[in-house]
Amino acid sequence: xxxxxxxxxxxxxxxxxxxxxxxxxxxxxxxxxxxxxxxxxxxxxxxxxxxxxxxxxxxxxxxxxxxxxxxxxxxxxxxxxxxxxxxxxxxxxxxxxxxxxxxxxxxxxxxxxxxxxxxxxxxxxxxxxxxxxxxxxxxxxxxxxxxxxxxxxxxxxxxxxxxxxxxxxxxxxxxxxxxxxxxxxxxxxxxxxxxxxxxxxxxxxxxxxxxxxxxxxxxxxxxxxxxxxxxxxxxxxxxxxxxxxxxxxxxxxxxxxxxxxxxxxxxxxxxxxxxxxxxxxxxxxxxxxxxxxxxxxxxxxxxxxxxxxxxxxxxxxxxxxxxxxxxxxxxxxxxxxxxxxxxxxxxxxxxxxxxxxxxxxxxxxxxxxxxxxxxxxxxxxxxxxxxxxxxxxxxxxxxxxxxxxxxxxxxxxxxxxxxxxxxxxxxxxxxxxxxxxxxxxxxxxxxxxxxxxxxxxxxxxxxxxxxxxxxxxxxxxxxxxxxxxxxxxxxxxxxxxxxxxxxxxxxxxxxxxxxxxxxxxxxxxxxxxxxxxxxxxxxxxxxxxxxxxxxxxxxxxxxxxxxxxxxxxxxxxxxxxxxxxxxxxxxxxxxxxxxxxxxxxxxxxxxxxxxxxxxxxxxxxxxxxxxxxxxxxxxxxxxxxxxxxxxxxxxxxxxxxxxxxxxxxxxx
Amino acid sequence: xxxxxxxxxxxxxxxxxxxxxxxxxxxxxxxxxxxxxxxxxxxxxxxxxxxxxxxxxxxxxxxxxxxxxxxxxxxxxxxxxxxxxxxxxxxxxxxxxxx
Numbered sequence: 029x030x031x032x033x034x035x036x037x038x039x040x041x042x043x044x045x046x047x048x049x050x051x052x053x054x055x056x057x058x059x060x061x062x063x064x065x066x067x068x069x070x071x072x073x074x075x076x077x078x079x080x081x082x083x084x085x086x087x088x089x090x091x092x093x094x095x096x097x098x099x100x101x102x103x104x105x106x107x108x109x110x111x112x113x114x115x116x117x118x119x120x121x122x123x124x125x126x127x128x129x130x131x132x133x134x135x136x137x138x139x140x141x142x143x144x145x146x147x148x149x150x151x152x153x154x155x156x157x158x159x160x161x162x163x164x165x166x167x168x169x170x171x172x173x174x175x176x177x178x179x180x181x182x183x184x185x186x187x188x189x190x191x192x193x194x195x196x197x198x199x200x201x202x203x204x205x206x207x208x209x210x211x212x213x214x215x216x217x218x219x220x221x222x223x224x225x226x227x228x229x230x231x232x233x234x235x236x237x238x239x240x241x242x243x244x245x246x247x248x249x250x251x252x253x254x255x256x257x258x259x260x261x262x263x264x265x266x267x268x269x270x271x272x273x274x275x276x277x278x279x280x281x282x283x284x285x286x287x288x289x290x291x292x293x294x295x296x297x298x299x300x301x302x303x304x305x306x307x308x309x310x311x312x313x314x315x316x317x318x319x320x321x322x323x324x325x326x327x328x329x330x331x332x333x334x335x336x337x338x339x340x341x342x343x344x345x346x347x348x349x350x351x352x353x354x355x356x357x358x359x360x361x362x363x364x365x366x367x368x369x370x371x372x373x374x375x376x377x378x379x380x381x382x383x384x385x386x387x388x389x390x391x392x393x394x395x396x397x398x399x400x401x402x403x404x405x406x407x408x409x410x411x412x413x414x415x416x417x418x419x420x421x422x423x424x425x426x427x428x429x430x431x432x433x434x435x436x437x438x439x440x441x442x443x444x445x446x447x448x449x450x451x452x453x454x455x456x457x458x459x460x461x462x463x464x465x466x467x468x469x470x471x472x473x474x475x476x477x478x479x480x481x482x483x484x485x486x487x488x489x490x491x492x493x494x495x496x497x498x499x500x501x502x503x504x505x506x507x508x509x510x511x512x513x514x515x516x517x518x519x520x521x522x523x524x525x526x527x528x529x530x531x532x533x534x535x536x537x538x539x540x541x542x543x544x545x546x547x548x549x550x551x552x553x554x555x556x557x558x559x560x561x562x563x564x565x566x567x568x569x570x571x572x573x574x575x576x577x578x579x580x581x582x583x584x585x586x587x588x589x590x591x592x593x594x595x596x597x598x599x600x601x602x603x604x605x606x607x608x609x610x611x612x613x614x615x616x617x618x619x620x621x622x623x624x625x626x627x628x629x630x631x632x633x634x635x636x637x638x639x640x641x642x643x644x645x646x647x648x649x650x651x652x653x654x655x656x657x658x659x660x661x662x663x664x665x666x667x668x669x670x671x672x673x674x675x676x677x678x679x680x681x682x683x684x685x686x687x688x689x690x691x692x693x694x695x696x
Numbered sequence: 697x698x699x700x701x702x703x704x705x706x707x708x709x710x711x712x713x714x715x716x717x718x719x720x721x722x723x724x725x726x727x728x729x730x731x732x733x734x735x736x737x738x739x740x741x742x743x744x745x746x747x748x749x750x751x752x753x754x755x756x757x758x759x760x761x762x763x764x765x766x767x768x769x770x771x772x773x774x775x776x777x778x779x780x781x782x783x784x785x786x787x788x789x790x791x792x793x794x795x
Contacts, residue, residue, distance in 0.1 A: 669794030671726070671787045675717045 030076030031087040034101055037073050037111060037154065040066040041147035049140040058135020060126045063143035067122060070150060071115035078108045083542065086549055090156060090230065098230035102156030106377065106546045109539070110153045110298060113385045117290040117392045118146040120521040124396050125282040127518035128403060132280075138178060142286060145171035149291035153298065157233040158207055161302070165203070165263070165295060169196050172292050175283040176276045185278035191618070195272040199262015203299075206255030210237065213244045213252070235550055238305045246311040253307050253321040256299060257328075264296025264358045267332040271614050274343075274351040277408075281399030284347055288354040289392035294384050297361045300325060301377045305547055308369060318370045318473055326366025326469075330481035333359030335612075337488035341495070342608040345408045346398045349496050350391070353434065356485060357387050360462050367478050368465030374547050378540040379465055383458035386532055390433035390455055393525035394493075397427035400518055401500060404511040410496060415505040419512065422519045424501045426526040429453070431497045433529040435490035435576040436460060440569055449534070456573070457533030459486065463572045486572050490579025498587040702743035710736035723778070723785040727771045734764045 044066035052059030077087060081103065090100035103111070122142065129135055148167035155161040170193075177189025214231055217223040223243050229236050241249060260266070265273035273293065277284055287293060300307065310321040333356045340352035361380045368376035400423040401416065402408055417424045436459040438452010450457065463482045470476035513519065610616070644650045709732055716729030738757045745753025775785050782790065 667794045669791030672718050672720075675714075679714055679718065 030073050030080055031085075031103070033073060034077055034087050034103055034154065035089070037070045037077075037115070038147050038151045040069045041143045041150065045140050045144040045147065048136055048143060052136025052139060057126050057130070058139055060122065060129075060135065060139050063139050063146075064119065064122045064126075066143060067115055067119045067146055070146075071112065071119055074108065074111040074115050077103055078112060081108065084545060084549060088156065090228075090233075092230070096225075096231045097159055098157060098233065099160055100156035100230075100233065101154050102234065103154055104546050104549055105543050106301060106381065107153050109381060109385060109543060110294075111150060113388050114146070114149055114153065114290045114294075117388050117525075118142075118149075118286060120524060121282055121285050121290065121392060121396065124285075124399070124518050124521040125280075127515050128282050128399055129280065134178070138175075138280070141171055141174050141178070142283070145175060145286060145291050149295065152295050157230060158210070158237065158303075159232045161299070162203060162207060165259070165299075166200060168292055168295055169193065169200065169263075172196070172276070172287055175286075176279040178279050178283060182278065188272075188275040188278035192272040192276050195269050195618075196262045199259045199269055199296075202255045202262070203259025206252050206259065207232070209248065209255065210252050213248050214240045217243050234302065237303070238547075238550065241306045241309045249306065250310045250320050253303070253310055254324065256303055256306075257321065257325055260296035260299045260362075261328065262296070263299070264293045264362070265332075265355045266296070266328050266359060266362060267335055268614075270332060270336060270355050271611075271618055273355055274339075274348050274611070275615070277345065277347040277351055281347065281395055281402055284351070285392050285395035285399065288351070288395060289388040293354060293358055294388065297358060297365070297380060297384055300362065300365050301380060304365065304369065304374070304377050307365070308373070315473065315475065318475075322366045322369045324366070325362050326370070326466075326478050329359045329362025329364075329366055330466075330478040330485075331359070332356065333363060333485040334481045334488070335359075337485045337492065339608055339611055340492035341488060342605060344411055346401065346410050346413075346496060346500065347395070347408055349410075349492055350394050350398060353394075353489065353493065354387075354391060356489060357383070357391070357434075359485070360459065360482065361387075363478055363482060364462040364465055367469035368462070371469045371472050372465060374544050375540065376465065377546065378543040379458075379461045381543050382536060382539050383462055386433070386454035386458040386529075389525055389532055390430040390453075390529040393426060393430040393522060393529050394434065396518070396522055396525065397423050397430065400514040400522065401511075403514055403518070405507075405509050407507075407509070410499045412507040412509070413500045413505075414503045415501070416511055417501040420501075420514075422513060422522060426519075426522040427501070428497060429526045430529050431493045434493050435579060436486060436572055437576050437580075438533070438573060440573065452533060452573075454529050454532040456576075457536045460572050461536070464569075467568065483571060483575060487575040487579050490576045491583050494580045494583035495587050498583055502588050699743060699747045702739060706736045706739040706743070709733075709739070721786050721788055723775045723787055723790075724772075726787065727768060727775070730771075731764060731768060734760065 041063060044063040048055075048059040048062045052062075055061065081087060087101060087103035090098050093099050122139070125138070125142070129138055132138065145168065148164050148171055151164035152161055152168060155164060173189050173193040176192050177186050179185045180189070211232065214223070214236070217240060218225070223240055225231060225236055244252075262269045273288075276287060279287075307321040307325065308319055310319040312318050312320060312323075314320055315323055336352045336355035336359060340349050340356065343349045343352060361383050364380040364383060365376050368379050372379075400420065401413065404416075404420060404423075405413060407413075433453035433455035436453070436455045438450060438456025438460075440450050440452075440460065463479070463486065466479040466482045470479040607613070644653065713729040713732030713736065716732065717726055720726050720729065738760055741753045741757040741760070745751060745757070778790065779785050784790070
């Protein structure tokens with residue numbers, strides 16, 4: 029029953045978007061209730077669909093569109109877990125926003141845009157073909173542009189929105205090129221009769237793509253998957269297209285929470301997970317037994333995880349720290365797809381998706397807590413905070429839970445062979461599995477670099493997030509602001525998310541089992557590289573938790589006990605500190621080299637030269653332009669601006685027409 | 697009454713309307729003249745319909761009247777708005793949309 033109406037998952041928030049946009053001003057709280065009701069509806073339908081198709085069903089609907097393409101819905105295990113997470117987290121963020129945005133005059137626009145944002149993301153998830161996926165993907169990009177620049181009167185917000193749009197656009201162009209290349213290749217193998225589309229299927233549907241992937245020229249397949257990955261790099265803020273995500277903090281905090289947890293950056297990881305069989309099918313030329321595409325995914329992800337974590341260490345804006353944390357955690361998800369994908373096959377999708385969803389819960393929670401603090405303090409700068417624990421108990425405790433989840437704190441009883449369940453936060457279960465996957469990859473393929481990057485990043489993660497927590501909530505207040513706890517409409521979503529950040533991890537085994545079956549259900553075989561049973565030593569099993577705790581202790585020593593005076597390092601102009609604080613000079617590089625030097629000085633200037641001197645100049649001193657101009661001068665006096673003149677000419681014309689018709693056809 | 701008498705009346709009304717549009721300066725008068733021309737067309741429709749024994753023309757006339765009403769509503773609304781901004785509805789003074 030829910031399966032048949034699954035199109036409503038997308039259509040309800042779209043409807044709410046239209047209604048809120050036009051009627052929001054007249055409704056309670058800028059029409060916030062419409063998107064909340066619509067997204068609650070989406071969540072209920074998603075949940076109902078899940079209960080219906082569990083454990084091994086799917087929803088497939090498809091309508092022909094044009095030129096062999098289609099519009100369709102595909103809800104498989106991968107999609108349904110994402111649908112539930114996105115609609116649920118988005119729902120909580122919308123409820124929270126009623127309180128957070130209470131004083132903003134542009135509420136109808138805000139709620140309309142977030143509703144469309146959610147709809148676009150839900151549409152990405154349940155697309156059954158890559159074209160529809162791409163269209164929804166672009167809509168997500170548009171909404172992020174609108175929302176990052178929500179306070180468009182602030183120049184920094186307008187610039188951040190532009191940067192987000194342009195940087196992700198680079199990825200989108202690559203993605204589109206990948207789709208075109210894929211289409212050309214599939215058409216080619218159809219033309220040579222090596223492959224045919226089954227009746228009822230369409231050319232860019234995922235199942236057709238997976239079947240065709242085996243027959244496409246391997247080099248072309250690598251190129252296609254890497255172009256897809258380019259799109260994912262842009263959307264998910266991976267190196268080198270990561271710069272837009274921290275700048276995106278210019279929007280309202282609730283928008284950041286939406287972008288980081290539910291509706292935007294996860295789309296990139298989802299794209300790789302969605303087209304995972306194609307990544308696995310790429311040939312292994314760089315490293316033996318590791319498909320090229322997966323190797324690159326693993327290295328980009330691992331490097332991003334480490335690289336972003338180093339910048340998270342020094343940021344003073346509470347939201348910027350979280351932004352770099354997101355970039356870093358997305359790196360982990362990519363790393364999982366790459367490394368675990370090479371040794372465990374389809375299980376990697378489960379591992380990556382599990383971290384994605386666990387991350388969505390605790391990162392949404394972190395952002396909403398940060399929003400609560402910002403709401404109370406009126407500033408983003410953690411140097412001006414401190415000592416808030418007593419004043420904002422709920423926020424402080426829920427944020428502590430989220431920070432523990434991000435640091436991956438827990439105790440791996442079962443991993444050490446004890447007959448008890450592992451106990452820990454959601455992040456413990458999900459991140460441990462990723463690091464373990466990277467370790468197994470290292471053991472089997474003899475390449476420990478991704479594992480090393482993952483472990484060091486885990487240490488840094490724990491340091492930066494507890495630096496944030498200690499500086500915000502402990503110690504003495506460093507400014508005279510009067511802080512207070514946020515209203516219930518804001519704290520209750522925090523509590524719900526905190527429960528998920530604590531307990532979601534226990535669904536691990538069931539989650540893996542369910543999502544792993546995804547590609548089996550679509551009749552796609554994924555080669556699993558069976559190795560011998562893998563039994564790491566206890567110290568290795570404990571290592572992620574050990575570095576997590578170590579990070580907390582380091583933060584505690586520096587930022588709470590003040591055992592090391594950071595201010596000396598900061599004021600002495602330490603080159604590493606400067607490099608990190610300036611974000612590896614990436615924003616400068618983007619603005620000066622690409623923006624000014626390349627775009628303006630080279631492309632625009634040469635374009636101007638060609639236009640002015642060659643095109644205008646060569647055509648005999650601009651003779652065409654001048655002639656057209658003079659002809660225009662001649663006849664423009666006909667436009668007198670007096671209505672009567674126009675009416676007379678019209679009547680005259682009508683009369684002439686009648687006379688001509690008379691002459692031609694005769695009559696009375 | 698023959699068909700001709702209706703057609704003659706209608707052409708007289710039409711001519712009055714056309715003359716008014718060309719000679720009048722006031723926006724309201726011009727709108728009224730447009731209504732006259734529309735009425736002339738409607739008379740033709742009804743006359744032909746009645747003489748041919750085909751009801752379609754009369755239905756057509758009904759539509760045309762409804763649309764004329766809507767059009768007049770918009771036209772007068774524009775004139776009211778114009779009057780608020782420019783304090784005049786003399787079309788000779790409203791001529792900035794030109795070379």
